[in-house]
Amino acid sequence: xxxxxxxxxxxxxxxxxxxxxxxxxxxxxxxxxxxxxxxxxxxxxxxxxxxxxxxxxxxxxxxxxxxxxxxxxxxxxxxxxxxxxxxxxxxxxxxxxxxxxxxxxxxxxxxxxxxxxxxxxxxxxxxxxxxxxxxxxxxxxxxxxxxxxxxxxxxxxxxxxxxxxxxxxxxxxxxxxxxxxxxxxxxxxxxxxxxxxxxxxxxxxxxxxxxxxxxxxxxxxxxxxxxxxxxxxxxxxxxxxxxxxxxxxxxxxxxxxxxxxxxxxxxxxxxxxxxxxxxxxxxxxxxxxxxxxxxxxxxxxxxxxxxxxxxxxxxxxxxxxxxxxxxxxxxxxxxxxxxxxxxxxxxxxxxxxxxxxxxxxxxxxxxxxxxxxxxxxxxxxxxxxxxxxxxxxxxxxxxxxxxxxxxxxxxxxxxxxxxxxxxxxxxxxxxxxxxxxxxxxxxxxxxxxxxxxxxxxxxxxxxxxxxxxxxxxxxxxxxxxxxxxxxxx
Numbered sequence: 001x002x003x004x005x006x007x008x009x010x011x012x013x014x015x016x017x018x019x020x021x022x023x024x025x026x027x028x029x030x031x032x033x034x035x036x037x038x039x040x041x042x043x044x045x046x047x048x049x050x051x052x053x054x055x056x057x058x059x060x061x062x063x064x065x066x067x068x069x070x071x072x073x074x075x076x077x078x079x080x081x082x083x084x085x086x087x088x089x090x091x092x093x094x095x096x097x098x099x100x101x102x103x104x105x106x107x108x109x110x111x112x113x114x115x116x117x118x119x120x121x122x123x124x125x126x127x128x129x130x131x132x133x134x135x136x137x138x139x140x141x142x143x144x145x146x147x148x149x150x151x152x153x154x155x156x157x158x159x160x161x162x163x164x165x166x167x168x169x170x171x172x173x174x175x176x177x178x179x180x181x182x183x184x185x186x187x188x189x190x191x192x193x194x195x196x197x198x199x200x201x202x203x204x205x206x207x208x209x210x211x212x213x214x215x216x217x218x219x220x221x222x223x224x225x226x227x228x229x230x231x232x233x234x235x236x237x238x239x240x241x242x243x244x245x246x247x248x249x250x251x252x253x254x255x256x257x258x259x260x261x262x263x264x265x266x267x268x269x270x271x272x273x274x275x276x277x278x279x280x281x282x283x284x285x286x287x288x289x290x291x292x293x294x295x296x297x298x299x300x301x302x303x304x305x306x307x308x309x310x311x312x313x314x315x316x317x318x319x320x321x322x323x324x325x326x327x328x329x330x331x332x333x334x335x336x337x338x339x340x341x342x343x344x345x346x347x348x349x350x351x352x353x354x355x356x357x358x359x360x361x362x363x364x365x366x367x368x369x370x371x372x373x374x375x376x377x378x379x380x381x382x383x384x385x386x387x388x389x390x391x392x393x394x395x396x397x398x399x400x401x402x403x404x405x406x407x408x409x410x411x412x413x414x415x416x417x418x419x420x421x422x423x424x425x426x427x428x429x430x431x432x433x434x435x436x437x438x439x440x441x442x443x444x445x446x447x448x449x450x451x452x453x454x455x456x457x458x459x460x461x462x463x464x465x466x467x468x469x470x471x472x473x474x475x476x477x478x479x480x481x482x483x484x485x486x487x488x489x
Contacts, residue, residue: 005058007073012054014077018084019048021133025088025126034124036092043087050084068486074477078469082106088130099458106465108134109141110472111354113222113324113441114464116454120227125208128225132212136193139219139249139354140186185253188260193218196245203237213325217245220354222324222441229326229449230314239314239327250277250321252352272388273350273360280360281320284344288312288337300332312337315449320344322355324441331448338444342431345440356439356471358408362401364388369398407475412437415467422460432456436467 026040085108086101093101100116107114108131120128193214200210209225216223226232230242248256251274258267268274289309295301302308311328318325319341330338347363349355365386372384386393412433419429424446431443432453442449447456453464470478480486 007069007076008054009058010073011076011080012051012056012058014081015047015051015084016055017051018081019044019051021137022047022088022130025130025133028129029124029126032125034126036088036124036126039088039091040126040130042091043084046087047084071477071480071486074473075481078109078473079106082109085109085130085134088127092124092127097458099461100454103453103461103465104131105134106468107441108132108221108223109138110439110468111135111138111219111221111322111356112436112439112468112471113216114436114447114468115223115452116461118227118452118454120225121232123225128212129208131223132215132221132225135219135221135223136215139221140189184257188253188256189218192245192248192256196241199241199245200238203241204233204235205238213242214245216325217242217323218249218354220246220249220321220323220349220356220439222318224325230318231327234327236310239310242325243314243317246317246321246323246325247278247281249323250349250353250355252350253354254352255350270389271350272364276364277348277350277360280344280348281317284320284340285309285313285316288316288340291334291337295334300334316341316344319440319442320348322349322357322438322440324435326442326449329448329450331444331450338431342434342440342443345434345438356437358405361388362405365393365398365401366405368393369402404475407479408437411467411470411475411479415463418463419460422457422463424456424460432460432464433467436464437471439468439471 022040022044026037026044029035029037029040082102082105085105086098089096089101089104090098096104096117103114103116106112113135117123196214196217197207197210200214201207205213212223212225213230215221224230224232230239251268252271255267255271255274259265286309289305289312292301292308292312293305297303302311314325314327315330316337317323319338322345330341346357347360349357349359351359351361365388368386368388372386375382375384386398415433415437416429419432420426424432428443428445428447431445432447435441435443435447442452447453453461456464
């Protein structure tokens with residue numbers, strides 16, 4: 001009972017906070033006179049008083065949060081907060097069903113960027129701002145989740161930063177307390193977001209589009225203010241700016257903090273995760289551009305290499321970093337290219353970034369472990385230690401990574417077969433699950449970049465929602481709730 005009171009108290013506080021976030025959209029609506037102010041007023045009142053009813057009666061709850069309560073809090077926050085976030089959409093767009101509104105807000109808060117809305121260009125400014133605000137706040141929430149919540153649960157957090165990023169992230173480089181660390185990383189996140197807004201404005205966007213797209217780029221959320229996404233602008237400078245900031249957002253924010261603290265780019269070079277990520281992305285851009293150039297216009301490609309490189313680079317980076325912007329209908333490209341992009345979405349983003357998927361550090365550890373197994377076959381009596389930089393990776397971390405990756409692929413298989421059972425074709429089912437599980441946004445075929453997820457039925461949307469939540473909380477926090485031992489004292 002005490003654990004429940006603690007959970008209700010914290011959840012009530014978070015709910016009140018989200019009612020405060022809605023006020024910025026209400027002010028936007030009043031200033032722009034876009035007609036959505038009444039929807040936000042009702043949403044704020046419902047959300048605020050609901051939070052208050054949970055918060056005040058539990059003021060004298062126990063202070064301590066157990067690991068079991070922590071897992072429940074994570075699951076409840078990511079799955080129940082979107083219920084309140086649906087209110088502005090449902091109240092202003094009565095034609096949107098609850099499942100569709102819930103899909104949209106879960107997509108925003110998990111920074112997936114998949115959408116069911118059409119006519120986005122004609123949405124009120126305040127509604128569009130709300131969608132992008134969900135992206136940006138969720139990006140900040142992901143950082144807090146990594147540095148504050150996961151350590152309590154014993155499944156990551158700063159242990160991952162320090163243990164999985166040797167040579168860059170050390171105890172001495174970061175503030176000593178979790179709250180100070182979170183604040184430092186938030187300031188980095190906010191500062192880079194501000195730089196992105198200014199850069200997009202200089203590149204040709206108006207202030208509103210610049211703010212919204214900067215929010216989506218830094219959170220790797222992928223929402224846009226236009227149905228055609230970034231393709232609406234057809235601007236090389238805008239694509240260059242977004243590409244650079246998406247790459248920054250996919251690198252460990254602790255590394256960014258240390259770069260700023262030391263005023264040197266050396267931490268980037270010493271971060272094996274960041275360098276591996278950038279080399280993989282650069283090589284992939286050149287390779288896929290070559291494929292599109294060789295294919296030619298008659299097979300969905302381009303007639304010259306530089307045009308192919310421009311479109312391949314932007315769209316590959318946005319999918320590989322799990323952002324989800326679109327400038328071209330890559331559903332028409334030779335199938336190798338979009339499939340390679342989806343593969344990159346599984347493993348490219350760094351730990352401690354706002355990206356999703358397996359994360360680059362786990363990929364590196366798995367590759368190194370495979371190499372060690374080969375060496376053991378050649379030299380059975382030798383003692384082989386795994387190192388990343390100068391740091392030895394413990395067996396505990398290797399076991400955790402192996403278990404995570406096994407769960408990752410098993411979840412993908414089960415969810416893909418569930419969508420196949422519901423009647424979807426293989427390409428749609430597979431790409432939808434990969435895109436939602438990695439929080440990458442657009443898939444292929446029926447959920448491709450030229451369409452959206454509105455064509456799915458309610459059951460299929462629910463499967464995709466579950467995939468988004470699983471991917472965002474890194475699987476363990478949700479899957480553990482289905483383990484019988486978890487519920488035993």
